[in-house]
Amino acid sequence: AYDAGPYLPSRGGLAAHRRAAADCQGCPLFEDATQTVFGKGAESARLVLVGEQPGDQEDRQGEPFVGPAGRLLGRAVEEVGIDMDTAYVTNAVKHFKFTRPPGGGKRRIHKAPELREVAACRPWLLAELRLLRPEVVVVLGATAAKALMGSSFRVTKDRGALLPMPPGALDQDDQPYVVATIHPSAVLRADDRDSAYAGLVADLRVAASALD
Ligand code: URA
Numbered sequence: 001a002y003d004a005g006p007y008l009p010s011r012g013g014l015a016a017h018r019r020a021a022a023d024c025q026g027c028p029l030f031e032d033a034t035q036t037v038f039g040k041g042a043e044s045a046r047l048v049l050v051g052e053q054p055g056d057q058e059d060r061q062g063e064p065f066v067g068p069a070g071r072l073l074g075r076a077v078e079e080v081g082i083d084m085d086t087a088y089v090t091n092a093v094k095h096f097k098f099t100r101p102p103g104g105g106k107r108r109i110h111k112a113p114e115l116r117e118v119a120a121c122r123p124w125l126l127a128e129l130r131l132l133r134p135e136v137v138v139v140l141g142a143t144a145a146k147a148l149m150g151s152s153f154r155v156t157k158d159r160g161a162l163l164p165m166p167p168g169a170l171d172q173d174d175q176p177y178v179v180a181t182i183h184p185s186a187v188l189r190a191d192d193r194d195s196a197y198a199g200l201v202a203d204l205r206v207a208a209s210a211l212d
Contacts, residue, residue, distance in 0.1 A: 044086070047086070047088070048129065050090055051069070072187055081208055137177070
């Protein structure tokens with residue numbers, strides 16, 4: 001089965017994990033991607049934001065949320081009074097998955113990861129959370145939400161609420177709250193962008209309210 005587990009270092013902090021993740025071959029996505037895109041941000045972050053997977057720009061630059069979705073996310077986060085420099089951003093899946101247009105064009109079209117690819121990558125995400133010990137984790141969209149909360153989780157039903165982590169996911173005393181919301185890319189694609197954006201901001205406000 002696909003599994004990043006064997007590639008995780010048995011000790012060390014975020015830097016050691018980032019270095020090890022660069023060589024991850026826990027699923028086939030490493031083959032076509034440019035590089036692993038590990039999480040980025042303050043080691044002291046009280047807030048962690050989790051996306052789906054790196055996009056085209058992130059794959060090229062090696063950092064999460066540096067493209068259009070990232071700019072929108074940054075604006076929404078700052079709007080609820082959080083300095084982006086105090087947060088940590090990462091993805092459920094750490095390699096870019098894409099297809100080419102039929103006929104063999106050069107454009108790279110984002111493709112949703114399979115459940116088994118999300119499951120394979122989960123040890124990296126859980127390690128990030130274990131090392132950061134944030135107060136609140138915001139899961140952006142269905143992929144991140146299911147990665148953390150389980151496959152039956154529905155963002156449309158349970159977004160914008162302070163939720164506990166599922167029991168046993170993180171083996172530690174202090175458990176973060178989880179807030180689910182839509183993905184910033186979904187805001188960019190929405191027919192009514194303004195109301196989709198307002199919904200994202202409202203959910204982020206719930207997350208912000210739980211920060212000390
Ligand atoms: N979308 C994501 O889910 N993550 C990124 O890093 C960029 C876009």
